[in-house]
Every structure is written in C-alpha cells, then in structure tokens.
Amino acid sequence: MSYFAAAVVRDDSGWTAAEVSLRGATDIDEVADRLRDVDLEADVSLLFVEADDAYLVILRLDEGEDLRVFGSDSAYAEESQLGALLVGDLKTSVTGLDGDDEPHPVSTGDEESEQPVVDPEADPVGEADLLANLGISAQKLLTLCTHEGMMPADVTAEICQVLGCADEVEELREV
Numbered sequence: 001m002s003y004f005a006a007a008v009v010r011d012d013s014g015w016t017a018a019e020v021s022l023r024g025a026t027d028i029d030e031v032a033d034r035l036r037d038v039d040l041e042a043d044v045s046l047l048f049v050e051a052d053d054a055y056l057v058i059l060r061l062d063e064g065e066d067l068r069v070f071g072s073d074s075a076y077a078e079e080s081q082l083g084a085l086l087v088g089d090l091k092t093s094v095t096g097l098d099g100d101d102e103p104h105p106v107s108t109g110d111e112e113s114e115q116p117v118v119d120p121e122a123d124p125v126g127e128a129d130l131l132a133n134l135g136i137s138a139q140k141l142l143t144l145c146t147h148e149g150m151m152p153a154d155v156t157a158e159i160c161q162v163l164g165c166a167d168e169v170e171e172l173r174e175v
Contacts, residue, residue, distance in 0.1 A: 003051040003082060006156070006172050007035055008165045009042035015165035019172050020047060022082060031086065032067045035059060044134070048159075048169070049086060050152035051076060056145060057086045058159075060130045070094075070126040072145040072152065090125040094142065122146045135162045 005020045018038050025031050035047045047059040055076040060068045071090055076083035124145055128138035136159055144155045153173070160166040 003049055004153070004173070005047060005049045006169050007038040007045060007047045008160065008163070008169060009039040009046070010044045010165075011039060011042050015163065015168055017165060017168035017172055019175070022049070022085075025082075025085060028067070028069070028085060028089070031059065032061060035061055036064050040064065046131075046163075048152075048156045049082075050156060051080065051082065053151050053153070055079075055083065056152035056155050057083075058130060059086075068127045068130040070124070070128055070130050070141065072122065072124055072155070074123040074125045075121075087125055092125060094124050094126065094128040094138070131159065 003022065005022050006017055007020045008015050008017045016039070020034050020038065022031060022034070025034065031047070035045050038045060042061075043063060045061040045064070047057075049055075049057040049059070051057075054073070056072040057076070058070045069087065069090060071077075071083075071087035074087065074090070074093070076086070077088040077090075078084075122145065124142055128141050131141060132138060141159075144150060144158055156169065157166060160169045
C-alpha cells in the first residue's frame with residue numbers, strides 16, 4: 001500500500017511542512033515521535049497520511065503532547081499494516097456527532113444528480129474535532145472525508161488552504 005505523509009508544524013513564524021517517512025514504525029508512539037522530530041518547539045504539529053487514494057489519517061500534537069488521531073475510514077486498519085498502526089486502536093465511530101447517523105451531504109450545485117453525495121460505506125473514527133480550533137469543525141472534516149469523489153489529497157489540500165499552509169504541502173508533492 002502506498003502512502004504520502006506530510007507534517008505541517010506551526011511556530012511563531014508560521015507554518016512549515018516536511019515529508020515524514022513512516023517505514024519501520026512499530027507503534028503510534030513512534031509515529032508521534034517522528035512528528036515531534038520535525039520541530040520540537042512547534043506549537044501545533046499535524047501529520048496528514050494519505051494512503052492509496054482511499055484513506056486519510058490526521059495526527060495532531062499540541063506543543064509535542066496529547067496525541068489526537070482521526071481516520072477517514074476504519075477499514076484502513078483492516079487493509080494494511082500502516083492502517084492498523086495508525087487507526088487500529090480507534091474504536092469510536094464519529095459519524096453521529098450531531099445526533100443523526102449520517103454525515104450531512106455537500107451541495108454539489110447539481111440538484112439533478114442521481115449520485116449520492118456522500119460515501120455511505122465510510123466509517124470515520126477518532127477525534128473529528130481535532131482541527132476545530134484551527135478553523136475546520138468536526139462536521140466540516142467529516143463532510144470533506146465522506147464526500148463522493150473527494151480523494152485524501154483533496155481533503156488535505158482543503159484543510160491546508162484553511163490553515164494557510166497549502167503551498168508548503170503542495171511543494172512536498174512536487175518533489
């Protein structure tokens with residue numbers, strides 16, 4: 001299974017980005033250590049792991065502590081060792097945040113469309129509100145991750161646009 005892992009870290013001077021290798025990581029704490037290593041002094045550290053154009057995992061550390069994890073689909077844990085490492089311990093589905101069982105659909109502007117606008121098979125897990133104080137509410141994150149046709153790279157790009165680090169992450173993709 002192929003993946004792209006981009007860390008974005010924020011300190012007093014703004015956001016910087018770096019690609020992170022997860023090869024050989026044996027547990028989630030080791031992944032968190034690799035994120036810390038990008039910038040030990042960062043106020044906020046985020047790691048976006050996109051796998052096989054199907055799955056997105058976001059890890060967050062605040063001042064190097066309190067690891068929080070969100071996964072776009074629990075199936076990732078069953079499909080790869082990296083998925084099991086990143087989201088295998090997450091048991092809490094987050095689709096019912098606002099009291100219903102389905103994420104809210106995104107308006108595509110084409111009301112005639114017969115296609116569903118959300119992926120009914122996705123089972124997001126973890127802490128969907130991990131980006132809430134950065135401008136991405138839990139509901140917005142869930143909507144992005146379950147919107148039909150949105151690839152993990154698209155979701156990362158949308159989030160990074162809001163955060164103000166889209167150019168830094170895009171530069172990593174071009175290398």
